[in-house]
Amino acid sequence: MRSVALLALASVVSAGHISVPFSRQSFDNSHARRAALRKRQDDSEPFALEALNNITGGGYYSEFAVGTPPQQISFLLDTGSSDTWVNIDPDESSTFETVDVDFDIQYLDRRRIQGEYFEDTVTFGDVEVTEQRMGLALQSVRPTGIMGLGFSVNVASIREYPTIVDNLVDQGHIDTAAYSLYLNDIDTDAGALLFGGIDREKFIGSLATLPLQSDALGGTSQITSFNIDIQGFDVVSPDGERTVDIPNLDSLAILDSGSTISLLPDDQVQELWDEFGVLSFIDVLAPFVDCAYRGEKGQGYTFEFRFDGKTIRVPMDEMVIDAYSDLQDIFMDDPTLNQFFGDWEGACMFGIGSTADFGINDDQFTLLGATFLRSAYVVYDLANQQLGLAQANLNSTDTDIVDIEEGDLPDVTGVESQSSSSTPTSSASTTSTEATTTITSTEATTTTATEEATATETDDGDDGDDQADDNTGDEGDDEDAGVRLIPSLLAAVALSALMLVL
Numbered sequence: 001m002r003s004v005a006l007l008a009l010a011s012v013v014s015a016g017h018i019s020v021p022f023s024r025q026s027f028d029n030s031h032a033r034r035a036a037l038r039k040r041q042d043d044s045e046p047f048a049l050e051a052l053n054n055i056t057g058g059g060y061y062s063e064f065a066v067g068t069p070p071q072q073i074s075f076l077l078d079t080g081s082s083d084t085w086v087n088i089d090p091d092e093s094s095t096f097e098t099v100d101v102d103f104d105i106q107y108l109d110r111r112r113i114q115g116e117y118f119e120d121t122v123t124f125g126d127v128e129v130t131e132q133r134m135g136l137a138l139q140s141v142r143p144t145g146i147m148g149l150g151f152s153v154n155v156a157s158i159r160e161y162p163t164i165v166d167n168l169v170d171q172g173h174i175d176t177a178a179y180s181l182y183l184n185d186i187d188t189d190a191g192a193l194l195f196g197g198i199d200r201e202k203f204i205g206s207l208a209t210l211p212l213q214s215d216a217l218g219g220t221s222q223i224t225s226f227n228i229d230i231q232g233f234d235v236v237s238p239d240g241e242r243t244v245d246i247p248n249l250d251s252l253a254i255l256d257s258g259s260t261i262s263l264l265p266d267d268q269v270q271e272l273w274d275e276f277g278v279l280s281f282i283d284v285l286a287p288f289v290d291c292a293y294r295g296e297k298g299q300g301y302t303f304e305f306r307f308d309g310k311t312i313r314v315p316m317d318e319m320v321i322d323a324y325s326d327l328q329d330i331f332m333d334d335p336t337l338n339q340f341f342g343d344w345e346g347a348c349m350f351g352i353g354s355t356a357d358f359g360i361n362d363d364q365f366t367l368l369g370a371t372f373l374r375s376a377y378v379v380y381d382l383a384n385q386q387l388g389l390a391q392a393n394l395n396s397t398d399t400d401i402v403d404i405e406e407g408d409l410p411d412v413t414g415v416e417s418q419s420s421s422s423t424p425t426s427s428a429s430t431t432s433t434e435a436t437t438t439i440t441s442t443e444a445t446t447t448t449a450t451e452e453a454t455a456t457e458t459d460d461g462d463d464g465d466d467q468a469d470d471n472t473g474d475e476g477d478d479e480d481a482g483v484r485l486i487p488s489l490l491a492a493v494a495l496s497a498l499m500l501v502l
Contacts, residue, residue, distance in 0.1 A: 016403030017197030067093030080256030085135030238300025259369025291346030
């Protein structure tokens with residue numbers, strides 16, 4: 001396994017807040033390329049999408065030290081789950097203590113991370129969080145760990161325990177359980193996680209304060225995730241026309257930094273896919289769109305997500321993910337795939353998928369992943385069970401931090417408009433290597449709060465076969481958009497290029 005180069009992540013500590021920069025890693029298609037070559041040596045059948053299962057790639061990662069002496073470990077930053085876990089055994093640490101509790105997380109794609117819990121010290125720059133409980137993955141499909149930033153009630157353990165955020169408060173490092181997240185845009189590879197603070201230079205206008213809601217699928221009245229009401233969704237064309245208008249979406253939306261794409265209920269997403277000729281295949285979780293929409297073809301289109309008191313606008317280029325840049329010849333040259341992608345500029349991942357593809361058929365469930373969050377500035381206020389939401393001031397290099405003290409969120413206002421002098425920034429130290437997602441891998445964790453969603457997917461296993469039978473021979477009637485049936489040889493696609501961590 002190749003090592004992962006990250007930003008020099010020396011956390012900046014100040015009274016009441018801890019600033020943790022992170023890096024975004026891009027895709028690595030080398031495994032898929034090798035799989036493609038092996039497949040093409042077999043003359044009995046053409047190579048197809050199944051090799052794309054080997055794609056790995058970037059997500060939003062930071063590096064923290066675990067143990068005594070400290071071991072540097074890369075973590076995916078995930079607001080959609082609560083457990084922090086590693087797959088590097090720190091048992092040589094003098095502060096390592098085992099906990100006699102099994103660790104078991106189920107992903108939406110049915111993959112699992114299993115092991116046991118332990119306690120050790122986690123270091124953020126000069127800040128040490130002692131006796132932090134974490135999972136030690138003994139069976140893992142990921143080369144890096146996850147830092148869960150959610151509520152303790154949603155940990156995978158049968159018994160609730162203090163999360164990283166809880167212990168930052170309990171051990172006096174920040175005043176209250178709250179943090180803000182700034183992913184920045186798709187053309188940058190660095191952002192900032194700010195425990196206990198709000199950076200007024202990173203958002204535009206006022207912060208809308210939105211109360212969290214109980215989960216639609218969780219079967220509980222408790223607040224277990226960052227779940228808010230979303231009122232509507234539109235696509236606005238360059239001439240100002242609403243080409244897709246869902247004025248009464250009336251759904252609950254989970255804001256999840258660990259998710260590569262966003263998900264809308266199936267009825268709503270079909271209209272959106274039709275508008276842009278998005279292709280969706282049976283048993284393929286990630287939809288495809290013409291890469292031309294990253295350029296001139298998509299200029300002027302805006303996706304509007306409407307909440308109570310705030311609309312977040314996402315440009316088209318944030319919704320077109322260049323996940324397969326090194327594999328375009330596979331899409332264009334393979335005769336089976338060419339019939340779908342041959343007249344496209346290239347095959348890209350579309351940033352909004354269908355909840356039904358993940359076995360979730362409830363129209364009250366929406367997930368807003370990185371394709372939404374890059375355009376938003378979000379304050380995750382666990383203490384008051386609410387979110388602060390504003391339009392992000394992209395590529396801002398200035399800082400004006402206000403500490404979040406105990407009580408309600410401070411009444412702060414961001415900059416007046418998008419910084420005109422801002423230009424995309426990148427870090428030369430961030431490289432594409434063997435990592436997983438958030439603009440990448442397919443693993444999608446479901447902890448206790450989403451067990452019902454996972455169970456729904458498992459129970460619906462026969463439905464996929466029924467759907468495939470119903471679509472047999474219909475490809476020609478549906479050549480502009482919608483669901484496509486492809487031969488069984490092609491059924492497994494791009495799963496490791498997609499990740500939904502809940």
